[in-house]
Amino acid sequence: MPTARPQCWLLKSEPDVFSYADLVRVGREPWNGVRNYQARNFLREMRAGDPCLFYHSNAKPAGVAGVARVCGEARPDDLQFDPASDFHDPRSTPDQPRWSMVEVEPVLAFAALVPLDTLRALPEWQDSPLTRRGSRLSVLPVTKEQFRAALRAAGVEGHDDLL
């Protein structure tokens, strides 16, 4: 059965490295450097228009900073072929790329970060890799209910068009 569209996602980024404000500044960003198979498989399931919660990890506090959107389907992550890159993977060849990326663009900056603690307190977020202790998954699917609950916690109204 095909996945219902749009599928919602959550993307983690360390704001010291790349924040939601950075995404707004650049307008569009390749989500490259993902080197985890589970996360990669989720990237490959993404389709243009899928909404993403943009999550600041390794931050004080950690939390969701805004909403982004997937620009198009996954394609090979260029960095895997670049020997000078930290994300170089000598096992990858252009014929047999191992890693994928999508591009994302900003949609909506939250007026204030929705902290992880706030999400943890929401019933919709009780069962998620994000709130599960020890989970390090950096790209994960989010239910529509979780997405809506996050928007509500951010005080955002009238954005059902995203879903």
Place this chain on the structure above:
DNA sequence: GCCAACGTTGGC
């Protein structure tokens, strides 16, 4: 800065 939890690597 600490450290628990996790994924990956590599020896056997």
Place this chain on the structure above:
DNA sequence: GCCAACGTTGGC
């Protein structure tokens, strides 16, 4: 195929 060692993530 097992599993110990290691490196990384990410909350605190």
